[in-house]
Amino acid sequence: MTNQPGATPADAIRNFCIIAHIDHGKSTLADRMLQLTEVVDKRQMRDQYLDRMDIERERGITVKSQAVRMPWKTRSGEGEGGDFVLNMIDTPGHVDFSYEVSRSLAACEGAVLLVDAAQGIEAQTLANLYLAMENDLAIIPVLNKIDLPSADPDRYAEEIAGLVGCEPEEVFRVSGKTGVGVEELLDAICEQIPAPVGDPDAPPRAMIFDSVYDTYRGVITYVRVVDGRLQARARIEMMSTRAEHELLEIGVISPEPKSGKALGVGEVGYLITGVKDVRQSKVGDTVTNARGPAEEALPGYTEAKPMVYSGLYPIDGSDYQNLREALDKLQLNDAALQFEPETSAALGFGFRVGFLGLLHLEIIRERLERESNLDLISTAPNVVYDVTMEDGEEIEVTNPSEFPEGKTRAITEPIVNATILTPSDYVGAVMELCQTRRGTMKGMDYLSPERVEIRYSLPLAEIVFDFFDQLKSRTKGYASLDYEPSGDQEADLVKVDILLQGERVDAFSAIVHRDQAYHYGVKLAGRLKKLIPRQQFEVPIQAAIGSRIIARENIRAIRKDVLAKCYGGDISRKRKLLEKQKEGKKRMKNVGSVEVPQEAFIAALRTDED
Structure with missing residues (x-):
């Protein structure tokens, strides 16, 4: 059987993705699969082959999902095995990129759930597992890194079995680094994951699950064909925008682009239409033929909302x-x-x-x-706040400078449901942290005698700044966090302004909870005192809520020593010189303005706090 696009029957195709917590070895396992299926030869092979961006390779994390087509011949029993084509999608593990994961899951029939045999189940593992279950995917549980001295596969196999609902013996044990067990896993993917279902004779429908911009070729669109067949050089139509394009090139990624003549039911590949405008290839849109189009679009994805x-x-x-x-x-x-x-x-x-x-x-x-x-x-x-004024007018505030003046009736802020997995020794420290961040406890479960799942409802504004760093430092790096939005709640919030010599500076304003306003005002005023250079006159730095000053620092004036030439002599002469200087400073204060250097703005607004 050929590995050419469009020539593969749907029942020989298996679409799957690898889901796991950050650092559990998804990209390393993907590397071994690429080697075993021989789509990358030994000379070109390198670690983290699918992580194309420098930033991914440096940080050792995956940011963008990557789709790869691999041929595989199963070794079932004594006789000849079957020929299969595997479409693997390597997904990110970090909570911020779970949107990428949800799109990848929609293009698959199965998922490999990967768990580190030395660390066990983490918060993001659970989140991705629930995402896969919502999409009705076949789930293959796998323990990775069994070659590590600290690995405890038997213990964690029981944890996974309890979650997925299988026997501990059914959990695969592999090592992405040495390649142990990867062949058996590839065979299991062919046996356990169902083939894609679609009507090959219907008008074509393909779902866009990702798109990238190439400087030379324009927009490259990644699609999963659900029904029918997409042909090269055909006229295609995007169903949401009704835009028509000619299909200049069609093909698969294996793992470098490989052009073909068509894509059939269940295949995952790419389209190039020569379009330069990035908005014409919307993720979640359905591609069909311009002549004889499909009647209804495929269900897309929910739009990702900025947090x-x-x-x-x-x-x-x-x-x-x-x-x-x-x-x-x-x-x-x-x-x-x-x-x-x-x-x-x-x-x-x-x-x-x-x-x-x-x-x-x-x-x-x-x-x-x-x-x-x-x-x-x-x-x-900062996060998005909804402010209701006394007269009933509602205002959305994404920037503290948009915060309205005057009396407010209510202010709501977004809240999230957070799941924290931690060793049982650190439960007290985690609860204390969540209480100081205005959290409300929702529940607590012991996954095993050593590991606890704690659920809290927390304001998003408390999480986005340094919550994760604090959580890691209080649990010696062992806790993991996952969160999802869960609506809004009313809160007692105020806008803290910073005044320099009575003038408000918009860039330093912030919306904080009333209980923390004093702390924020004192901290920022103290920081600005160190950063703003001394002027010829005294400069007061004030933090204020409305017209009420809550903190103040003074930057002392630079003074010339006018008494240097007076040695001995009459005190009234010295006093006269000092009075003259005082008058000059007073006059200068009335007309002078405070120069805040760019560096002071950058340092005061830095998101990486000291």
Whole structure:
């Protein structure tokens, strides 16, 4: 049987993805599968083969899902096995990229649930498992890293068996590093995961599950064909936008692009239409033929909603247009990225960008700086608040400067349901942390005598800043966190403004809980006192809620020693010189304005707090 696109019968295709917590060895297992199926020869093989971005390879994490087609001949029993084509999708493990995972699951019939044999089940493992179960996928439980000295496969096999509902003996034991057990796993994928179902004679329907921008070829769209057959050189139509294009190239990724003549039912491949506009290839859209199109589109994906907003500003104002173009390109690769222009008196022109979480913010910022040679400042991250005024008017606030003046009736903030898995020794420390972050406990279960699952309801604003770092440091790195949005709740929130010599500076404003307003005001005023250079006159730095001052620091004036030339002599002469200097300072204070250097803004707004 050929590995050519379009020539494979649907019952010989197996579509699966690998899901796991961060660092449990998804990319390493994918490397071994690529080697065993011989789609990558020994000379080209390298670690983390599917992680194409420098940033992924440096951090050792997967950010983008990758789809790869691999031929496999099973070794069932004594005789000849069957010929299969496996479409594997390697997915990210971090909570911020679970949106990528949900899209990948929709393109599959089965999932390999990977668990580290030395660490056991973690919070993100559970989250991904529930996602797979919601999509009715066949789940193959696998313990990885059995070659580690600290591995305890028997104990964790029981944990997984209890979760998935199988016997501990049915959990596969493999080592992505040495390759032990990977052949048996590939055979099991062919046997246990069902073949894709679709009507080969119906009008074609293919689901877009990812798209990337290539400088030379335009938009490359990754699709999973559900019904019918997509042919090269045919006219295709995007069902949501009704846009028509000619299909210039069609093919599969194996693991480098390999063009063909068609894609049939159940196949996963790519399309190139020569389109340059990134918005014309929407993730979740259905592709069909322009002549004889399908009647109804496939159910798409729910749009990813930003959880955290932050301002991105170029340090050099002339880079504004470059930043816009760079964000446009990134938005194609990352459907969850949203942005709109904004201006700030302190930082100039920039964009208000929506992210899924802090790691997402960090990765996007780093990709912009590297791939487009930009120097950026990001303002402190904040979440979206809904403010209801006394007269009933409702205002959405994504930036503290939009917070309305006047009396408010209610302010709501987003809350999340957080699941924390921790060794039982650290339950007290985790509960204390969640209580200080305004958390409400929802429940607690012991997965085994040593491991506890704790469920809390927490305000998102308390999580996005440094909650994860605090959690790791209090549990010596053993706890893991997963969270999902669960609506809004009312809270007693206030806007804290920073005034320099009585003038409000928008860039330093923040929306915080009333109980923490004093702490925030004192901290930022103290930080600015160190950062703003001394002026010719005294500068008061004040933190205020409305018209009430809650904290104050003074930057002392630079004084020339006017008494240096007076030695001995009459005291009235000295007093006259000091009075004259005092008058001059007073006059200067009335007309002078405080110069805040760019570095002070950057340092005060840094998201990586000391």
